[in-house]
Amino acid sequence: MVNLDYTLFIQMVNFIVLVILMNFLIFKPILKILDERRGNIDGAMAEARRLMEEAERLMEEYNKKVLEVRQQALQIVNEGRVQAVEEQRKALAKAREEAEAQIKTLRERIEHEQEEASTALKRMVQALSISIAERLLGRAIGAKEDAKWES
Amino acid sequence: MYEPYAFNLLPEHYKYIFLTWVVMAIMVVLALMARRGLTLIPKGWQNFMESYVEGMLSFMSDIMGGHDARPYFPLIGTLFLFILLCNWIGLVPGFIAPTSNWNTTIAPAIVVFFYYHYVGIRKQGVLKYFKHFGGPVWWLSPLIFVLETIGHFARVLSLSIRLFGNIFGEESLFVVLFSLVPLLVPVPIMFLSIFFGFIQALVFTMLSIVYIALAVEEEEH
Numbered sequence A: 001m002v003n004l005d006y007t008l009f010i011q012m013v014n015f016i017v018l019v020i021l022m023n024f025l026i027f028k029p030i031l032k033i034l035d036e037r038r039g040n041i042d043g044a045m046a047e048a049r050r051l052m053e054e055a056e057r058l059m060e061e062y063n064k065k066v067l068e069v070r071q072q073a074l075q076i077v078n079e080g081r082v083q084a085v086e087e088q089r090k091a092l093a094k095a096r097e098e099a100e101a102q103i104k105t106l107r108e109r110i111e112h113e114q115e116e117a118s119t120a121l122k123r124m125v126q127a128l129s130i131s132i133a134e135r136l137l138g139r140a141i142g143a144k145e146d147a148k149w150e151s
Numbered sequence B: 001m002y003e004p005y006a007f008n009l010l011p012e013h014y015k016y017i018f019l020t021w022v023v024m025a026i027m028v029v030l031a032l033m034a035r036r037g038l039t040l041i042p043k044g045w046q047n048f049m050e051s052y053v054e055g056m057l058s059f060m061s062d063i064m065g066g067h068d069a070r071p072y073f074p075l076i077g078t079l080f081l082f083i084l085l086c087n088w089i090g091l092v093p094g095f096i097a098p099t100s101n102w103n104t105t106i107a108p109a110i111v112v113f114f115y116y117h118y119v120g121i122r123k124q125g126v127l128k129y130f131k132h133f134g135g136p137v138w139w140l141s142p143l144i145f146v147l148e149t150i151g152h153f154a155r156v157l158s159l160s161i162r163l164f165g166n167i168f169g170e171e172s173l174f175v176v177l178f179s180l181v182p183l184l185v186p187v188p189i190m191f192l193s194i195f196f197g198f199i200q201a202l203v204f205t206m207l208s209i210v211y212i213a214l215a216v217e218e219e220e221h
Helices: A007-137 A143-150 B015-035 B045-064 B070-089 B102-124 B126-134 B138-180 B186-216
Strands: none
Touching (some): A007 B015, A007 B045, A007 B102, B015 B045, B015 B070, B015 B102, B070 B102, B070 B186, B126 B138, B138 B186
């Protein structure tokens, strides 16, 4: 039992054959798969990191663009407002002018009519006063006396 | 001194060689079953073998420190499983543990001996590797060289005899108890055999890893 004999070499051959067999059959493939898995995980993480950076960059660009567009919109609105104010002023001025012109014509007409009315009235007053005077005096008044009363 | 079972058909003297072949067959069958449909996401037997591989790799990395344990893995992986199954197969009635024979245990010990020397020489070159055998100071080096050489050969002996002695002792104890009270008394011994078989395989493997690590990291001496 405690003797070494030639079976030592048989067992050594057995063991070495076993190592080679196991290595070839299972250890090499499993090590390869472990590597592959780690490679996959690393690759996926790197990809995820890259995609996140990309997303951040795009988000920044988007934000910047939105800001720009908003500024542009603001500018356009301002310009529009200035223009509108300008036009409003112009329209107002024109309307005022027209109104004033109309008022002037109206006033002139009124004055004219007033004058006419006043002359007509004066004549009527004259005629009326002559007739009143005739009635009072009981006789016709000659033209001379018309002129006297005309003043 | 082998168990005197009635249904013992195997040739008496070479039982351990035959049982070594049986253990090899079991391991190859395990490997083939795990190999079926290797996928990136493991399931079933592949899971089992992968957990064994990863566990052994982490165990090796712990002992070897910073070095990469991968190149030395095939020998150590096979070694542990081989010794474990050899020890445990002795519990099957009618079988004996191949490791209860000194020839079986000294074979892996010699293989490990040559392997770690080979690895050390390949990593560091012949001269530098043997310079370590000289020791720290130059004027002590003949003495230390002798001591180191004896120490290295003693490693072979200690590895093999530790395993052989433990397993052979267990088997002998079992035989004695069985011939005394065959009813239920040997059962605790069998549980002990399972436990100690595992520990012996672990110790053999751990020491092999330590020797490899020592051979590889000689630079820091």
